[in-house]
Amino acid sequence: MTDYKTLTGQPFKREDFDSLLKRKVFLWQSFEPYGSVKGLFDYGPPLEGLESEVINIWRDHFIRHEKMMALKCSMLTPHDVLKTSGHVDRFADYMCKDPKNGEILRTDHLIKDVLEARLQSDRAARGLAAAPAEDDAKKKKKKAGAVKAAEKLDESTVAEYEHILATLDDCTGDDMGKLIVQHNIKNPSTGNDVEPPVAVNLMFKTQIGATSQEPAYLRPETAQGQFLSFQKLVEYSDGQMPMASASIGYSFRNELSPRSGLLRVREFLMAEIEHFVDPEGGKAHPKFHTVANVKLPLLSRQIQKSGKTTPEQIAIGEAVNSKMVDNETLGYFLVRIMLFMQKIGIDMNKLRFRQHMENEMAHYASDCWDCELLNSYGWTECVGCADRSAYDLSVHEAATNTNLKVREMLKEPKHITEWVAVLDKKKSGPRFKKDAKAVEAALDMLSQDLKEKLSLDLENEGKIEVDVDQVESGKVELTKDLVTIERQSRTETTREYTPNVIEPSFGIGRILYSLIEHCYWTRENDPARSVLSFPPPVAPIKVLVVPLSRNAAFSQHIAALESALDAKHISYRVDQSGVSIGKRYSRNDELGIPFGVTVDFDTVKDGTVTLRDRDSTRQVRADVKEIVRAIGRMVKGKEVWKDVQARLPVFETGAEEE
């Protein structure tokens, strides 16, 4: 992504950005003194604080605002649960081993990398594209003879490769094994042939208790715990539908060779919502009208099929009407997801909703949209929003023989009149003995038409013959004294159904990483001075307190400021180091601290302090109470800097910032 730009339109330099994250202790690979472990990260104070604020906003925006039922379910999960859900059999990646150096390659990545390289080389040969860029990885591949800078392919080969790439997600291991042989795909970094693909399950396996024979796993998603709590949710919500549960919790994926930093890790925080809805009535949402006019950047299946990648700005009401988005509930959540992203400070120019292609979705899903955020690694799936239909509840119900349905009182009772055949049990019992139940069941199963015909036969001939597989002769004779067949009326007042599930599923780590990139820029007058423009409500520390110097006269004023901030539960840092105020601000801009308060000699005279805005570096001056009040309002999102600057006296400073 060489054309990826920062917030202010500057080219994004990954080295500088990574160095900032390291310098300010945002994150690092876990267990560094022991050599670090790939795919596991520790969060330092700035990132832990950011996560905590983002989670609080998520809770408020979804759980509180939508009155969802928050759940916390166990991470340790017994085998049978994940067997039913399909994870034991299907939560796997296919791997190929390079037998000569032992390298393990993800099969789909291998095929994709090799075919894409060949296509790019073909485009270069046709003069349609530049030759592949010569970064280190490419050079290595070239050396191994896997990629030629420019080599033309047959038209039919190009079409075949494109078809393979488009359908790769649907391939089984065998399919991929055949492709590797057929297209002579080798390990690009060595040129060696690879062994046939082997499925490797990605769940972490363990065992609960000392004596259990069955394995257990660390859950790969929080969703299953929520489905298995379904009866509790129905109880808590008095069976009212729609209803939604939400879980914020960790899931695990035993990646074989993790890469891309925080974007693909082995242990990650998810926030998942399961919204249960009656499939009858088109999955309407009671609050849809409140968002119908909101426009979203939608990259529909149709646009993607036309080969374009630019989303259209479409009002969600229109998108649901035209059936581009399957239903109101899905549409409502897409809007809520976007509003959440906006609230935490995601750049709206780096957000889109991409619809899954038919072959991307699980077989049971009826529609799925990913909220993708653009970062320096490319467009990254950060929220999946899928309609999982009734799949999960149905499979767990079948596997456990429990009732995972909702029973609904019908508004209008349903009157039903139909033919009913009833055995006189006092007589049928002794007559049919062990077959009595089978006879009764066979009678029940008869169609309405047949029952009507048999009632006439019974009337006319005094007996009928009914097929019963379970008895030896395959049929039984029933006389008038054993059976009556007549039209009966009854009234149904309830209806039972399995709800469908709309599931918005948030990967918190990916969102946090994208957010930090989106907030990153450098001051124009000095590219070494970088800034993280976290919105005040999500910034991990809100205020930097900077006394002009260590002069003892400032102490009581610093103390007063501290207790005013403490009283409002606002987090702050006091920087009493010897360097200039400008340097101290600069250093803390990199932590994304939105506000700075200076205590100087005027403070000693009149009790006023200055308040500095990180992004504009503009300052106002007022007394401590007024300044802390303004900070409090901005931290809660009730005011923004522009409002404060408009109502408090502006303070013009000299060259302090330099």
Place this chain on the structure above:
Amino acid sequence: MTDYKTLTGQPFKREDFDSLLKRKVFLWQSFEPYGSVKGLFDYGPPLEGLESEVINIWRDHFIRHEKMMALKCSMLTPHDVLKTSGHVDRFADYMCKDPKNGEILRTDHLIKDVLEARLQSDRAARGLAAAPAEDDAKKKKKKAGAVKAAEKLDESTVAEYEHILATLDDCTGDDMGKLIVQHNIKNPSTGNDVEPPVAVNLMFKTQIGATSQEPAYLRPETAQGQFLSFQKLVEYSDGQMPMASASIGYSFRNELSPRSGLLRVREFLMAEIEHFVDPEGGKAHPKFHTVANVKLPLLSRQIQKSGKTTPEQIAIGEAVNSKMVDNETLGYFLVRIMLFMQKIGIDMNKLRFRQHMENEMAHYASDCWDCELLNSYGWTECVGCADRSAYDLSVHEAATNTNLKVREMLKEPKHITEWVAVLDKKKSGPRFKKDAKAVEAALDMLSQDLKEKLSLDLENEGKIEVDVDQVESGKVELTKDLVTIERQSRTETTREYTPNVIEPSFGIGRILYSLIEHCYWTRENDPARSVLSFPPPVAPIKVLVVPLSRNAAFSQHIAALESALDAKHISYRVDQSGVSIGKRYSRNDELGIPFGVTVDFDTVKDGTVTLRDRDSTRQVRADVKEIVRAIGRMVKGKEVWKDVQARLPVFETGAEEE
């Protein structure tokens, strides 16, 4: 605990309490449709919400207020880390198997249960105590012949048993095995002999990646991740001491037969603080003077040794002065822990700090106090507050060859004059070849006295002899041209040391469980009407909105109320069910909702609503804005009900509550 009482002094009935938790979906054993798993619990909306509020208060009370550095470290932990920390070898329980029925018993529990039963039976025989109560478990044991209701023991046997019980925690598996044979201890529920004790490690084992040969574990505590982040913490805090990190995260313990509900589970949330302090200067705490007068209920080692169990109320300043509590930092945290407990609603009459006996502490700990909460299971350790000395940093430093020390600028540079022996390397290299380094090291290691003596010898005789183990002869001769020994002066400006660690470690699940019990009581006029008196800041839902009826005239007023509550981010529930207002309030008292707002026909007339206090059932009446403002202040802890009742018009109601 038959004498355990509720908040209002009523006898506590566990069945009623458990039934409330079940009915209101607070928690349940995980994976119920699959038969549930012992020791794993799911939290429903009320408990998840309670936990979230308690965690927010914890963050504010500790992390923000004390300016701690929050960390989030990985749960998956490689083998080597936990080998160094001692968990691979020592995080184990000893188990005995009953070979006849396969039952597995924790060895220490087995010995304790049997010996205590014998002692109680002895006391009964002496008329000093009632015969053991005949609950179901006891009846079973009696049936198995393991306990006799009253059987006198020798004086010496009593003394021996008491000694064993007091030192049981120090026993190895072998020790316990001998005790079982020596004292003829059998499985009390069957009367069978048991097999010798076997150590079973309590960590969940798994594997990171597909090819790793080393096992990994789910961490048994969050502490190790914090110790391994030490260098990052020093970097972030610019090396200023004392400093503290804090982690809120999950830990795991593969209990063999979990019991006692939430008090002993396999997967649990901890909040752990590691406070790093310079061991020189007596571990003083800069804010100790702000808490010195706070009195705490301290059950010291001395009181326990005297056989008493009633704590003394002692000011922490006094306790530290008298060395009952080892140091100021430990004392400061004990106070902060108590204040936290008070804030979330723990009954101060059910809290005490119990000091560990010498034999209870880890070998490296210098003092340890548990904050214990009384609940219906007895006094329960909910926070451990230990001085771990420099143990953890030292062992990790040694195992990884990294520097886990703090370097401090000395206020006064230190001038050191001492004897120094220096080899002339140009000559000693060729002369001693591979042994040169060993010779140099041997010289360095000589004592000051010896160096002084050798300098004279060298002066007088032109050569000296020095012991060097590594050379064949065990010594080398050094001539004047090879070595000089003289007094040298140097100035040290820095000092390096390994900080000591004070670790307050909170078990969140145990605290939550105790909190719910502490808040539980039943209305005097109707024992079936139970109440959970959660303080407004921790209550999972803050407001119940109850329209008098479903009359359409109320809709717009309900909507106005909802948007006023939404604007203040206050969680609420609307109960439009058909039952009486009193019943609706009653039902929600069990969820601990502190406030109720009624919309009635007067609301339609003048826009006023009533506000009801859960605990007193008293009501006030005012307009929506005023009522929502009062709720907001009480939820933030800025006001309590008494204040609101004093300033808003009291509303007298009829028999609605009945």
